[in-house]
Amino acid sequence: MAGVSVRQPLDRKAVRIPRGQLYIIPERCKGCRFCIDFCPRDVLVETTEMNAKGYHYPVVAEGKEDECIACQFCSILCPEFAIYTEETVEEESVE
Amino acid sequence: MPEILVEAHPIDAVFRTDRLPHIFCPGCGIGPTMHAYAQAILESGIPKDQHACVSGIGCTARVPGYMDVDSYHTTHGRSIPFALAIALVKPEMEVTVFSGDGDLFGIGGNHFIHAARRNVDINVICINNFNYGMTGGQAGPTLPLGAKATTAPYGNTEPPFNLPYLAAACGAVFVARWTALHVRQLKDAILRAMQKKGFTFIEVLSPCPVGFGSPNDIGDAIEEVWLYRERCVVNHDAYLPDLEIDLRRKDVPFVMGNFVDIDKAPFDPLAMMKNKGE
Amino acid sequence: MSDQERVLTGSHFLLGDHACAEGAMAAGCDLFAGYPITPSTETAERLALRMPAVGAIFLQMEDELASMSALVGASLAGARAMSATSGPGFALMMENIGMAAMMEAPCVVVNIQRGAPSTGLPTLVGQSDMMQCKWGSHGDYEIVAYSPSSPQECFDHVIKAFNTADRWRIPVFVMADELIGHMTERVVIPPADQIPRVERKRPRHKPGDPSFLHCLAEDEDLVPPIVHAGEGYRVNFDSLTHDEKGYPATFPDPHDRLVRRLVNKIRLHTDQIMEYEEIFLDDAELAVIAYGSTARSARRAVNEARKDGIRVGLLRLITVWPFPENKVRELSKQVKAFVVPEVNLGQMSRETERFTSLPVIGVNHAGGVMMAPDPIFDTIREVAKNA
Incomplete structure (x- = not known):
């Protein structure tokens, strides 16, 4: 709504949102889609590529390259241990 | 940043990677639970050499074979007395039984109740997928009333076990229920079980797309996980008799939580000798 | 614990069942797991009294299925493990006797035989478990069974049984019968240092050596070295057909290789084992x-x-x-x-x-x-x- 000022946390400038790098092991994927459905930032989509078993493994969606926050939920949820994230060293400050 | 394609996973340190990929179906809940167990091993501070993983027979019973610890894939239903003996002969070891609902509560039910009664210092992680998956989806002792299986084609007429209630009644010092989606809470529960002395029990509701999801019109694993997401509520103080799972009654939630966390002296066959003269 | 407490050196007037128990004590049995059953119960009762006094583990299990499973677990954790039973209980043990054979877990079961089949004659003699002890579990495997003719032999045979079990990594039976189990006779127990003891073959490889295959029998005797829980080898023991690494290998070739070895390690060495x-x-x-x-x-x-x-x-x-x-x-x-x-x-x-x-x-x-x-x-x- 125009004219309404939104209150913001005092430490907002100091808080950094972590950034994650996604690592994927294509040959382990069995295409269950858990990582895609349950990613809180909707970072992942199925690739059009197929692995040797014929499954479409996940990749980072176009335009979502900076969205992973390295929460690692995909990593611990993946039944095949086929995906993980690592927090990257953050250079830029949050907008 | 785009994804980077690699060939190894940090958690591989706890697995026998020469045996991966495992045999479980796409979307099976055993994988996430294995990961939670592996993560708990890393965080337990107990060296891998001092962990033992024991199982009976069934899909879940294949888990120890993938773990990079002392592992024992025993006979159907008999993992608990096997694990009990290891725990008594090697008390310094952290012994975990990792098996399924049919193995632990169908054919092996007697061993479960007695090990819990004795309060032997082992952890039992039960993947509950409501059916015998390895043999193709037969009715298990936890199959909800009305649910279908290859040996219950008209719907199950037998009331299922309420596992947390059973474990608590038998004397377990730690009792929890989570799902294969609640992986962080599950990992914390396994870690807590490892820290505790005595008999601990963790039930893991797990999708079984082939044996349970398909005949019960749930769909693929992802749909079964969504079912858990929508129907599960966390209530650590839940009244245990109320923990029954009924798929037909949409108003009844699946209750998750760490329900029991008490302290009791663990089983020690030599306790009376040590107390002599006091 | 001291040998004096374990080994009751001297001349005794002993029940056969009790002589079995004293044989276990003298053999250094670390864990007993059993279930009360006539006419073997006196063995369990004697061990319930004797074992805790020397720091050994006595377990009364929920049934014989559990007892036999516990024996295999205890054995693979490094313990000398024994149970005592009679026909109906022996029948329940068959499943995990097969597991002991498959996992090559040395252990001893005393069977004080009674009249059978089924519940039969609980308090009266029988010798009708002889084929059950040879063929009772499913599949091809080999075991050794002793048959004591006196309380003295109950004592002696239990010690032999432990040594044979450890030497060949098999389940070994002491097939006594109710008459011998409930007979009281003179039993001479030698000094502790005269009790023969065969140690298990242990691996030459150090933990972590990737070339170590724990189910590979490199020696002529076809017996692989045994690793115990907690020693750092982190290996897999499997009731499924497994390869030399201990990994499941459910195919005809590894199956034939494994089962043939389990059988041949005994059949090719009967001269070293057989006694009459x-x-x-x-x-x-x-x-x-x-x-x-x-x-x-x-x-x-x-x-x-x-x-x-x-x-x-x-x-x-x-x-x-x-x-x-x-x-x-x-x-x-x-x-x-x-x-x-x-x-x-x-x-x-x-x-x-x-x-x-x-x-x-x-x-x-x-x-x-x-x-x-x-x-x-x-x-x-x-x-x-x-x-």
Whole structure:
């Protein structure tokens, strides 16, 4: 709504949102889609590529390259241990 | 940043990677639970050499074979007395039984109740997928009333076990229920079980797309996980008799939580000798 | 704990069941897991008293399924483990006796046999589990079974059983019967340093050595070295058919390789394992084969027959399994017939028939009372007359 000022946390400038790098092991994927459905930032989509078993493994969606926050939920949820994230060293400050 | 394609996973340190990929179906809940167990091993501070993983027979019973610890894939239903003996002969070891609902509560039910009664210092992680998956989806002792299986084609007429209630009644010092989606809470529960002395029990509701999801019109694993997401509520103080799972009654939630966390002296066959003269 | 507490050196007047228990104590049994069952219960009761006093573990399990599983677990954790039971309990143990064979977990089971089948004659003698102990679990595997004929042998055979189990990594049975288990006789227990002890073969490889295959038998004896829980090897033991690494390998080739080795490690070395006693066999024209309590009556019958001038001898089995097949073949060139008395309707007599073309005459009843010398003597006389 125009004219309404939104209150913001005092430490907002100091808080950094972590950034994650996604690592994927294509040959382990069995295409269950858990990582895609349950990613809180909707970072992942199925690739059009197929692995040797014929499954479409996940990749980072176009335009979502900076969205992973390295929460690692995909990593611990993946039944095949086929995906993980690592927090990257953050250079830029949050907008 | 785009994804980077690699060939190894940090958690591989706890697995026998020469045996991966495992045999479980796409979307099976055993994988996430294995990961939670592996993560708990890393965080337990107990060296891998001092962990033992024991199982009976069934899909879940294949888990120890993938773990990079002392592992024992025993006979159907008999993992608990096997694990009990290891725990008594090697008390310094952290012994975990990792098996399924049919193995632990169908054919092996007697061993479960007695090990819990004795309060032997082992952890039992039960993947509950409501059916015998390895043999193709037969009715298990936890199959909800009305649910279908290859040996219950008209719907199950037998009331299922309420596992947390059973474990608590038998004397377990730690009792929890989570799902294969609640992986962080599950990992914390396994870690807590490892820290505790005595008999601990963790039930893991797990999708079984082939044996349970398909005949019960749930769909693929992802749909079964969504079912858990929508129907599960966390209530650590839940009244245990109320923990029954009924798929037909949409108003009844699946209750998750760490329900029991008490302290009791663990089983020690030599306790009376040590107390002599006091 | 001190050897003095474990080994009751001296001369005792002991029940057979108690002698089994003292044999376990002397052998350094670390863990007993059992379930009360007549007529073996006195073994468990004695060990319940004796084991905790020396820091060993006595467990009364929920059933014999659990007992046998616990034995395998304890064994693979490094313990010398034993159970005692009788027919119905022995039947329940069969599943995990197969597991012990498959995982090559050394362990000992005492079976004080009673009249059977089913609940049968709980308090009365039988010898009808002889084939069950050989073939009771599913599949091809080999075991060793001793058959004590006295409380002294109950003590001695339990010690032998532990050593044989550890030497060959198999389940070993002491197949006593109710008469021997409930018989009280003199038992001489030697000093602790005279109790023979065979240690398990241990790996030459250090933990973490990737070249170590824990199910690979590199030696001529076909027995792989055993690793125990918690030693850092982090290996897999599997009831499924497994490869040399211990990984499941459910295919025809690894299966044949594994099962053949499990069988051959015993079949190719029976000469090192088999034991029997020969009485008057040198000039015998007739051979009696007997074991357990029946061997006592057979000895009496043979002695009486000798007084009557019948050239009869006794082959008393100490190991019923492996069965002394070469001895039977050898005797077949010398004697005219075999007489096999046993308290069952013909089990070891049937085994005897496999290795001879001579007549094998059984002396049998179904159980409940000792095999008296008279029917054996009468049969010897009858056979000698017709031979």
